[in-house]
Amino acid sequence: MHLRYWLTGCAIALTFAGGLLIGNMAPWTGLRAQLPANLSISLPYAAQHSWFPPLDEYTNGGEPLEERKFATLLSRLQERLAAKETRADFEQEAAIYIHSFIRRISNPALTPNQLERATAFFAQLRDTYPEHGFLIDRHRAKLERSAPGKSWAQPFYMATSWFPKIETRQAETGQFSDGTIEELIGVLESLLSMPETVLDIEREAGSHIRSFAHALQQRRLTGKQIARAVSYLSEVKARHPALGELIDRSRYRIEKLAPGQLAPNITGTDLDGVDFQLHDYRGNVVVLYFTGQWCGPCRSEYPYQRLMLEIFKGQPVSLLAVNSDDDRDYALSAGEDAGLHFRAWWDGYGEHHAMGPIATAWDVKEWPTIYVLDTNAI
Numbered sequence: 001m002h003l004r005y006w007l008t009g010c011a012i013a014l015t016f017a018g019g020l021l022i023g024n025m026a027p028w029t030g031l032r033a034q035l036p037a038n039l040s041i042s043l044p045y046a047a048q049h050s051w052f053p054p055l056d057e058y059t060n061g062g063e064p065l066e067e068r069k070f071a072t073l074l075s076r077l078q079e080r081l082a083a084k085e086t087r088a089d090f091e092q093e094a095a096i097y098i099h100s101f102i103r104r105i106s107n108p109a110l111t112p113n114q115l116e117r118a119t120a121f122f123a124q125l126r127d128t129y130p131e132h133g134f135l136i137d138r139h140r141a142k143l144e145r146s147a148p149g150k151s152w153a154q155p156f157y158m159a160t161s162w163f164p165k166i167e168t169r170q171a172e173t174g175q176f177s178d179g180t181i182e183e184l185i186g187v188l189e190s191l192l193s194m195p196e197t198v199l200d201i202e203r204e205a206g207s208h209i210r211s212f213a214h215a216l217q218q219r220r221l222t223g224k225q226i227a228r229a230v231s232y233l234s235e236v237k238a239r240h241p242a243l244g245e246l247i248d249r250s251r252y253r254i255e256k257l258a259p260g261q262l263a264p265n266i267t268g269t270d271l272d273g274v275d276f277q278l279h280d281y282r283g284n285v286v287v288l289y290f291t292g293q294w295c296g297p298c299r300s301e302y303p304y305q306r307l308m309l310e311i312f313k314g315q316p317v318s319l320l321a322v323n324s325d326d327d328r329d330y331a332l333s334a335g336e337d338a339g340l341h342f343r344a345w346w347d348g349y350g351e352h353h354a355m356g357p358i359a360t361a362w363d364v365k366e367w368p369t370i371y372v373l374d375t376n377a378i
Contacts (some may be wrong), residue, residue, distance in 0.1 A: 031195035036186035046096035050195030065108035163215040213250035292324035326353035
């Protein structure tokens with residue numbers, strides 16, 4: 001079956017079934033990701049080039065999307081999904097192209113006709129590739145959520161995450177080799193050089209850099225490895241001064257919050273208003289939760305926390321929490337009702353309750369976050 005759309009006076013025809021394309025579109029810009037020679041994973045072809053118009057051309061504050069821009073976007077998506085590189089690895093390549101399309105229609109409002117055409121396109125795509133139905137349905141749901149127009153566009157990093165592929169290779173050793181550190185640096189360098197990142201470095205680079213720091217936190221690092229990672233981040237900061245604050249926080253995570261490092265002390269008041277600090281608990285194994293009653297996944301941890309209190313009763317094991325609820329009294333009563341009889345710092349008084357001074361210092365972005373410290377607070 002053939003679909004035909006018009007773009008700036010040129011007819012572009014394609015057939016999904018045969019993967020044939022009449023006409024050929026070059027990348028939108030000359031930008032291309034730089035792939036280090038030591039990189040053992042392959043960056044998807046979809047991420048190596050800039051295939052769609054810049055995101056800022058589609059950021060209009062929720063106004064209706066111009067028909068010309070919508071037609072350009074849909075034609076680009078059709079062309080890339082029919083490309084030989086996509087057909088060779090549809091699951092990986094198509095996900096990036098579809099995500100690039102979705103994030104550009106997240107801010108403007110689609111007209112009813114545009115939404116109808118986009119929906120029909122995804123329906124046909126699913127009929128053509130039923131074996132990839134889950135992938136297509138997931139993005140079609142994003143289309144439906146984005147149709148009214150949002151105040152933000154979905155970040156590109158949601159379609160690009162390659163750090164775990166390297167992390168898991170040494171899951172049983174407990175330590176990274178120096179070569180793996182270089183590979184992780186190579187992955188970050190590649191992600192920072194992707195056109196979608198380069199064209200909006202302040203918006204897009206943050207998640208890649210945080211993912212890099214998070215990957216390094218999964219294993220015990222040597223002093224040499226920490227120095228290498230920090231040195232590389234300093235190079236990135238010199239190239240992109242606007243990323244300075246973000247890079248400083250990521251350096252802090254690597255230098256202070258990686259396994260084997262002395263945990264930063266926490267000082268503050270508990271839910272009863274009494275001062276205490278983390279290092280008071282040296283000599284005990286400490287399980288430290290960043291949590292809040294507002295957080296559903298955090299509440300799902302409560303039964304396990306009660307079980308730990310029972311199992312380790314009388315032993316040198318302490319459960320502590322950093323609570324991010326914006327009402328101290330509510331946090332106290334909720335903890336008592338849940339049977340969570342252990343101390344918690346109240347940290348929910350910042351401009352945003354989940355960005356209190358303790359959570360900010362520990363660069364907590366996911367809730368819950370859990371650290372386990374040994375008797376030396378390491």
